[in-house]
Amino acid sequence: MAKTLPKTDVVIVGVGWAGGIIASELTKSGLNVVGLERGKERKTEDYYMVHDELRYSMRYEMMQDLSKETITFRSNENIRALPMRQYGSFLLGDGLGGSGVHWNGQTYRFLPYDFQMRSMTTERYGKNKIPEGMTIRDWGITYDELEPYYDKFEKMAGISGEENPLGGKRSNPYPTPPMKKTPSMQMFAEATKKLNLNPYMMPAANLSENYTNPDGVARAACQYCGYCERYGCEYGAKADPVVTVIPVANKTGKFQIRTHSNVRRILHKGGKATGVMYIDVTTGEEIIQPADIVVVTSYVFNNVRLLLMSELGKPYDPASGQGVIGANYAYQVIKGSAVGFFEEKQFNNFAGAGSLGISIDDYNGDNFDHSNLNFLHGGVIALSQTGARPIQNNPVPSGTAAWGAEFKKKSLHYANRTLSIGAQGSSMAFKHHFLDLDPTYKDAFGDPLMRITFDFEDQDRELAKFLAERCSEIMKEMGASHVDYLKELGPYEIMTYQSTHNTGGVIMGAEPGTSAINNFSQMWDADNVFVVGASSFPQNAGYNPTGTVGALAYRAAEGILKYREKGGLLV
């Protein structure tokens, strides 16, 4: 028999970026909030020994334990989905702060085009431009409407940056100045200007200078130690939920965090949630936490999985295209990149920060004419210097042996003579790309795993090639002696790390039927359930997702407070 606890105002499932932000905003306004996090507690003191590439990058110290829970994957409906038995394509967060602890901090805003992609594409190119089966949609919110929430997120996190000359309008400058410019970034700036492109410093959550945010949280500046991606920050310089929003929520005395609490079901009756059922994984005890409002912030996969397992919302049926939960799964087309080898110059490649870089948006969104192109959208192109750690970074020019004397010689030679330029290619939604429950494979509790059905399409192949060519032009202009770049994208595969930018499954929209939530992240089918995260993106933009996830979380928090007062659907 499950133990039932006293009711709380709000229960939050998963305390990463989205959960942390909402906890902070709601508790500041006086609501009682319980945060259930399946993983462990985290704090800055954990990171004494953090500069350990083997432990954190190769053995995935901070990620979800796949022996307990993973996903299954198939390229299409005609083959059997099999479990991702080892890490590869993306890395799942676990523990207080979620992936927000071991992210890089590249914190972009999406373009106005992204939010109105279907209507703006149709308007400019006609509706035949959107190929059969591509299910891109408008978000039901515009960039201008979301702008104040981006601003809030950036101020909370202390984002360092300068105005993007091709971005949407800003109400305020970035709260802190851009990060420092390294010699290679300088070269990128000069080369792109020569090519009549518009470089700007990558917006960074690494913190260019000491900063105190509007909540009074003070953090120290980044030391460029070169260990961000897959690592926690030993300085607290990188904005993560544990050093920003969670302490603010704790301070109110109204936030109860329960770690080691794995939520298995959202309980509901008559179109309203009544609470959640979770397992205390240290004792195995089954516990019911009743609540007036349930907030689901357990990252894309578990957001979708919890709704499907709880039979909340209408599951997506790829045959008919009806239903919404699990629809519009998309990703990021990240392989369109170029590597440059410099005989005459060495760089401090070992130094850096997760979001130390310089970007252009000339080939992103609809910032360039697609009339004669066989794809839509594009992606941000950037040169970044994130710290080239030696196990994972051994670039050699194409044609070099992969091991032995020649490999050793060249990999040592080029270790500090290589630069790379990469793109965050956008990813469109298709009718046959979706998430549902796997019929065969189970997690440690016996619940079905999430099943991904996804592959790259012609759209992605064309886009990746186009972006790789642009990257290579810039690299040549920068004076590389030799440039290698992607020629063929190939099929999507689960083994190589690409990005943890999974999107969709609980998408946002202007009306029920084609979307699962409204623009406050409130479920159309259960008005006291808010599902927040990149799961709400109808398709993915040409940027890293978290700036937008943060903005949506601030808006959802505002919606929850409104709902608390008035009840009912907010839109």
Next chain:
Amino acid sequence: MERNSSRDTTALEEPKDQASLEDSSSGPDSGQVHDSSRRKFLVNSGYVLGTLAVGGVISSLFGCAKDGEDNADSSAPADDNKEAAAPNYNRALMYFTQAQFRIVEAATERIFPEDESGPGAKKLGVAFFIDHQLAGDWGFNGRDYMNPPFFAGEKEQGYQGRLKRRELFDIGLRELDNYSQTTHGKGFAELEPDQQDAALKAFETEEVKLTTISAGSFFKMLRSATLEGVYSDPLYGGNLNMEGWRMRNYPGSQMSYLNIIEKDFTKIEPSSLQAHLASH
């Protein structure tokens, strides 16, 4: 330019003007927000500047960096040709048999051979590294999803076998030796270097067909484990004396690159995690 940033005085002074999570005047993140253990941690580390304690773990790290480094020097593992040094007790086997160990030592040396730029896998201790890794979580696939049912999948779906890494090594090494016996009448470790290269190549290209495992995947695993042994922190048993890092001018673990980040290439003497261990 030769420079050791962890001893650099500007880096040591840097924290002084940094704001702090513990600054009692700075709102929600002060006082009771952070529990007493954090306070104790800062006090223990002896690093409090006036009323302002330094945020993050940086405080005690800067406080002890020097100690740590001295410590690292005196306990540095023995190199083959240094007489006075203490023995390196890490160099014994946790998993491999001696025969397996010799094959791994020979094979990894061909993957990352000694040359004029410095030591190869053998001197760096890569075979010890792999042995130690197979003895733990990684060897048992402790954090991988190993539940049935098992089906042969598409290439894009990744590893779908039921064998653990230690079992893959057992089989792969035995087959490498079998192949050497068949082609040259000698064990792999006894072959000439170019014969060893040819045998490894035959595995890499799957010219050798094995029934239980894929020769190519085994080679791939051996290659990536070799690079891990060359470049992981010396605490794991490879990268002896940080020579792997030194060969490619990788400075290992440094607390700050603030002073060189805007500059051209700067050579920095490497430092390992041992330098981060607070003295007790």
